[in-house]
Amino acid sequence: MRVSEIAMVTPKTVMECLMYLSNRGQDARLLAGGTDAIVQMKEKVGRPKIWINIGKLDELRFIREVGNEIHIGSLSTHTELANSKLIRSRASVLAEAAERVGATQIRNMGTIGGNIATASPAGDTLPALYVLDAELELQSFAKKRRIKIADFFLGPRRTLLQNDEIITKIIIKPMQENEIGIFEKLGPRRAQAISIVNVAIKLSMGSKARQCLAGKIAFGSVAPTIVRASKCEAMLTLGLLTDQHIEDIGKVAWREVSPISDIRASAIYRKDMAGALLIRGLYRLMKRWEDQ
Amino acid sequence: MKMKQRDKQKTYQWVGKRVQRKDGPEKVTGDLKYMTDYRYENMVWGRVLRAKHPYAKIKQIDTSRAEAYPGVICVLTYEDIPGFNGFGIVVPDQPVLCHDYVRCMSDAVALVAAETEEIAEEALQLIDVDYEVLTPVTDPEEAMKENAPMLHPSGNVHTHVQVQNGDIEKAFAEADIIVENTYISPRQMHAFIETEGGWGILEEDGSLTIRCPGQYAFRDRMQIARVLAWNPHRIHVVSNPIGGGFGGKDEITVQIYLALLALHTGGRPVKIHYKREESVIAGIKRHPFKVKMKTAAKKDGTLIANQVIAYGDTGAYASLGGAVISLAVEHSCGPYYIPNVDLNGYCVYTNNGVSGAFRGFGVNQVCFAMEQNIDIIAEKLGIDPIEIRKKNVYHQGGISSVGHRVTASVGTWETLDVAEKSDLWQRRHHYKNNPSEPWKKRGIGIASSFHGIGMGIGLPDYGAATIELLPGGRFLVGVCSEDIGQGNGTVFAIVAAEALQCHLDDIDVIQGDTKLTLDSGTVSASRSTYVGGNTILAAAPNMIQLLIHTAAEIFDIDPEFVEHRDGKLWKTIPVQGKEVLSYAEIYDYLYQHRRETKVEGHFMVPTAEKMIGKNVGMPHKVYGYQTHLVLVEVDMLTGETEVLQVLSIPDCGKVINLLGLEGQAEGGAVMGIGYTLYEDTVIENGLYKTTNFTNYILPTFKETPHIQTIPVESDEKSGPFGAKGIGEVVMIPIIPAIVQAIYDATGARIRHLPATPERVYQAMKEQGMI
Ligand SMILES: Cc1cc2nc3c(=O)[nH]c(=O)nc-3n(C[C@H](O)[C@H](O)[C@H](O)COP(=O)(O)OP(=O)(O)OC[C@H]3O[C@@H](n4cnc5c(N)ncnc54)[C@H](O)[C@@H]3O)c2cc1C
Secondary structure, eight states: OOGGGOEEEOOSSHHHHHHHHHHHTTTEEEESSOTTHHHHHHTTSSOOSEEEEOTTOGGGOOEEEETTEEEEETTOBHHHHHHOHHHHHHOHHHHHHHHTSSOHHHHHHOBHHHHHHHTOTTOSHHHHHHHTTOEEEEEOSSOEEEEEHHHHEEETTEESOOTTOEEEEEEEOOOOTTEEEEEEEEOSSSSSOOOSEEEEEEEEEOSSTTOEEEEEEEEESSSSSOEEOHHHHHHHTSSOOOHHHHHHHHHHGGGGOOOOOOSSOOHHHHHHHHHHHHHHHHHHHHHHHHHO | OHHHHHHHHOOOSSTTBOOOOTTHHHHHHTOSOOGGGOOOTTOEEEEEEEOSSSSEEEEEEEOHHHHHSTTEEEEEOGGGOOSOOOBOSSSOOBOSSOSSEEOSTTOEEEEEEESSHHHHHHHHHTOEEEEEEOOOOOOHHHHTSTTSOOSSTTOSEEEEEEEEESOHHHHHHHOSEEEEEEEEOOOOOOOOSSOSEEEEEEOTTSOEEEEOOOSOHHHHHHHHHHHHTOOGGGEEEEOOSOSOOTTTTTSOSSHHHHHHHHTTTTTOOEEEEOOHHHHHHHSOBOOOEEEEEEEEEOTTSOEEEEEEEEEEEEETSOTTHHHHHHHHHHTTTOSBOOSEEEEEEEEEEOSSOBBOOOTTTTHHHHHHHHHHHHHHHHHHHTOOHHHHHHHHBOOTTSBOTTSOBOOSOOOHHHHHHHHHHSHHHHTHHHHHTOOSSTTEEEEEEEEEEEEEOSSOTTSOOEEEEEEEEEGGGEEEEEEOSOOSSSOHHHHHHHHHHHHHTOOGGGEEEEOSBTTTSOOOOOSOTTOIIIIIHHHHHHHHHHHHHHHHHHHHHHHTSOGGGEEEETTEEEEOSOOSSOSEEOHHHHHHHHHHTTOOOEEEEEEEOOOOSSOSTTOTTOSOSOEEEEEEEEEEEEETTTOOEEEEEEEEEEEOBSOSBHHHHHHHHHHHHHHHHIIIIIOOOOEETTEEOOOSTTTSOOOOGGGOOEEEEOOBOOOOTTSGGGBOOOTTGGGSTHHHHHHHHHHHHHSOOOOBSSOOHHHHHHHHHHTTOO
């Protein structure tokens, strides 16, 4: 397929979009911000016959509190996430992750839906969504379904999404008063960098100094999909999070991950960095908690 | 310090001021159209078929399927080359289109012109090339072995440059300390904003116009002509404006392809513009070096011996590789005097792409080694790193380590002195003791270097400028030397405005055009301010003579009674008529009398007294000097290094444009940071692992620290207003300075660049710091 011969349709409503998909889903591909899809098109990966440009579907661009949940429209951009008062106060780990995506231009264009659907092991919002117990609403012309984020990913660039479906929204649990979270990213440089390793941490803190009641830790870029670090999570509550205990938790991290070597980093370094980022994140979290 | 006295004597109107670049606004706003931004109605697209293997024998090339493809206009192979099938600045050993072997992935095998870019690209897939795949030679030291496959008839060692002085063995025996290390440096990419590209147009009169960014239009024209077997005068090369050069457009890029295609498109303009991915593969790179260096000193820090073996990987073709190695050897001992030296540089062919000119030209790699060795010696002897350098620098009139008397100005000591007196150095303990987070450590590093100005002895090095008086009394200054981003056009305007006593806005500058300007040599070798400035200063008196003589004619007096002052022509004797004439009035008179209003000036670059051995280009007469002082912070958990502060102290002679100098110093610092911490074009088994800017990591604004520039203005008598050159050395000593700062912070020595987080982390782990 020549790029110049690819058609493009721009539906005005989600229903119109779903209708296209139900008819032409085989030949079509969604285009949101295009920051992944266009790059792939240039690399001759996944060139469709038709682009369905969903960039104008403002119905999918919202961030709101609904009962006990926060609903995020899939077309929300990283900039919108990073700037949202709601996300910053009740899901700060996601705001931090969105803030570390690419650079300003990419954050203005790239959407959370695209970040999820691309299913890159290095996608920066994904670990944050894991620790926030995110669920995805997938919609086709015929039906809607809601699935847990961890179930959505089958492997690198492979998901449960059917070709007549789109991600309409992302549902997360807001963080409580005693919860704190952080996103740590190691890239080859500070901006416009694909993560070598990233990690999201969410902790529920107790009344004692550095007392952790429960915690969630999710690593990215160290396995075919995001991985939860269950051993490290279990250790969080074994004692107060003193610097020594933090370092001990960090020492276990390498066992949670199964990275590969590529042009960005060796597998060994990635294993070590899983621990390093976890330690750095916990240090920083404890400082924040104590400064509060 | 001499300069200060001179400043008192002379006040300049433009020279030394902070002058905004003439091309600044249009470049910053994006208004400027680069040549590759243009499109024409009836244009066609050209594409280049590259080698499929890093080393293979071509058995057959069949273009018939591609030729039959709808939309294809022509497909060209080596058989379509009318003249000499080769290019290369020094030795034209690179085939334009390969016919027997491909020696690297950069090699071009065929050209296609088609109605659209997509068709051209598809047609490339339809060219059937039958290869016999050979095992590539990928390591210079392996390539030098007897049994290695010979990539060129002359063998795999393109050049061996050697300098020997004194008695190295005796010196090592007498030394109190000897430090020996091996340093490895990366294959940096120029990464200019505008990738290689341009236009070829066969004009109605049968001449050719090539519009293609380059760094020496006249030499590009010669290389094109040689391939076409044409009289060069039938070829018009336009090489300005340029979206960045840095040496990467010094060699031929696409000019010859454009010329060949233009001869087969029926007069339709043909455009080639590489995608970044193609630029990565096709473009020349900085030579990766392995430098083995053994340096000896006495207890008091006096350097007494240096033994250097440098291997430069020039890739499949020579380009400027020989000259790069020669410059590396010339500069391998730093701006110091070491009496006993044995310096060896090997420029070696491999199947790893092509290496060539790049800002610094071999000096970066050896400076990295030399400055580290000095630092290690200083530390072991307990001597302050600034003091050991001050002690060993040569001064003006002194002898360099390659053994020649340096008669031009030398400001190294002063640059070190400025560094020593700086707040960053004076309060270094304070800066170091306050890292931003507890698991981070800070360190300070200092290093000095130098860089020759111009081609060096034995190579033709000249320049020429034209100055034309324009309507309204304005001037058009023509210097072919292109503005590759460094701002030399503004320098030319400043020099002309100063010399002609007019306003800067009354000077237009034209560059990079073989019809409209005279040959003024390359834009390379940190030479264009020095040479271009001098050519303008040679032309300006001719213009002033023209103005005076014309005024005399108008006044109807003898020229000796005409005074040129304040940008006007004054009558100094009382005769009837006007008292004073403006340039505009002179122009009008000349125009009415159908007279020439253009003058020329020529300049030969002075050379050192004699060549060092048989090394053409060595030594230089004039050098620019530079010291960098940096503060870094290393994350001990991850190995990430952040450069926090840079003090850039160039000795460029008299500063012509302070703002331009700061631009060079800042850009150079960032490029040096990139080289040291991030950048490498990875080639494995002859194949590129690096594909584009996704995995070629350039520093961004977030990696850009606070950079302060404090020039030291040693007065260079032979330079325009005392100026030397600075374009390259501003990126050099920052490299070892950062590496030393990392050592100062962490205790780990990095000997392999770039010092990525992983390398720093590994070094800390291996050397027991974490
Ligand atoms: C220079 C650069 C830097 C980058 N840096 C980062 C980084 O630091 N971290 C990071 O995580 N990513 C980074 N990316 C990748 C990319 O920007 C993000 O993944 C972004 O979130 C993708 O969103 P998009 O809207 O642009 O997706 P698109 O490119 O429009 O789409 C991506 C894929 O998702 C599908 N899709 C989009 N929306 C939906 C939907 N609502 N439902 C179903 N499928 C959908 C598309 O069909 C396509 O297959 C970078 C990209 C570039 C070019």
